[in-house]
Amino acid sequence: MAGEDAFDARAYTREMRKLWSAAAPHFEAVSSGYFGPATHPFFAFAGLSPGQRVLDVACGPGTSARLAFESVRPRGEVLGVDISLAMLVLARRGAGGPRFAAMDAEALALPDASFDAVLCHLGLMLFARPRAALSEMARVLRPGGTLACLVLGSAGRMAFTSLLTTILPRHAPEMRPGRGPGLADFANPRRLEGALKAAGLREVSSRRLRGTFAVASKDRYWDIALKAFGRIGPVLKRLSPGVRGQVKDELFARLSAYEQGGRLALPYEFVMARGVKPGAA
Numbered sequence: 669m670a671g672e673d674a675f676d677a678r679a680y681t682r683e684m685r686k687l688w689s690a691a692a693p694h695f696e697a698v699s700s701g702y703f704g705p706a707t708h709p710f711f712a713f714a715g716l717s718p719g720q721r722v723l724d725v726a727c728g729p730g731t732s733a734r735l736a737f738e739s740v741r742p743r744g745e746v747l748g749v750d751i752s753l754a755m756l757v758l759a760r761r762g763a764g765g766p767r768f769a770a771m772d773a774e775a776l777a778l779p780d781a782s783f784d785a786v787l788c789h790l791g792l793m794l795f796a797r798p799r800a801a802l803s804e805m806a807r808v809l810r811p812g813g814t815l816a817c818l819v820l821g822s823a824g825r826m827a828f829t830s831l832l833t834t835i836l837p838r839h840a841p842e843m844r845p846g847r848g849p850g851l852a853d854f855a856n857p858r859r860l861e862g863a864l865k866a867a868g869l870r871e872v873s874s875r876r877l878r879g880t881f882a883v884a885s886k887d888r889y890w891d892i893a894l895k896a897f898g899r900i901g902p903v904l905k906r907l908s909p910g911v912r913g914q915v916k917d918e919l920f921a922r923l924s925a926y927e928q929g930g931r932l933a934l935p936y937e938f939v940m941a942r943g944v945k946p947g948a949a
């Protein structure tokens with residue numbers, strides 16, 4: 669991917685670890701409160717079945733790992749991995765269910781061919797080197813096993829996340845395109861399929877999911893952006909109060925286009941792809 673070698677991938681991943689740890693206490697409300705309409709079709713698409721060993725890469729607060737566990741129990745196993753220790757503390761609440769471990773998606777400390785299915789729910793487009801992560805995911809998959817990824821869709825259709833990512837580059841140089849991975853890097857289904865094929869997967873297919881998220885108010889949206897949107901919140905907080913106020917005014921003006929009956933109806937688009945590792949099952 670363009671720019672993948674042109675920036676410091678290690679430093680980027682260290683920064684991601686910090687940013688997502690800061691977002692952790694607020695992220696679960698977003699993950700389970702808003703992303704459900706994408707999560708459920710994603711699980712149907714991934715096609716887990718009872719008894720499978722499943723790896724959930726970039727598991728965050730454990731929402732997707734717990735859902736995976738419901739599909740594979742009682743004999744199946746789920747391991748959720750993430751770089752953020754704060755996310756893993758949240759994921760580990762409650763007895764039983766999935767296990768969790770700290771791990772970088774680009775260097776999985778796991779044996780070859782040790783999982784029947786690998787999932788990556790809203791992680792791939794955030795990794796410093798997503799193609800390295802995909803080849804790790806394919807490595808730990810057994811022949812005949814399935815890898816499924818869910819990513820954010822195109823900026824034009826994913827208003828929920830892109831409203832700020834289109835305003836911020838004018839005010840925050842670190843948000844300019846070409847400074848590392850972009851949230852919409854895999855929004856084109858063909859591109860996502862191509863990345864899975866390049867990782868050695870076959871029978872690759874993809875789907876788009878479109879709809880709207882209902883958000884209570886503009887202030888609620890601003891609060892989510894400040895606390896739970898990964899790198900966006902810290903970038904907003906680093907701006908001078910005057911510039912942050914300008915960004916907020918511009919955002920609120922744009923949000924007016926999505927007001928419906930006192931609430932916001934924010935369009936979303938997600939893209940998911942799956943593929944099978946060749947070889948004897």
Ligand SMILES: C[S@@+](CC[C@H](N)C(=O)[O-])C[C@H]1O[C@@H](n2cnc3c(N)ncnc32)[C@H](O)[C@@H]1O
Binds near residue numbers: 727732771788
């Ligand atoms: C948008 S959240 C998604 C979390 C979870 N899958 C969900 O949907 O609720 C992205 C997660 O990716 C994790 N992450 C970012 N870079 C990572 C990497 N290189 N390896 C493992 N996890 C990473 C973050 O710590 C964060 O928990």
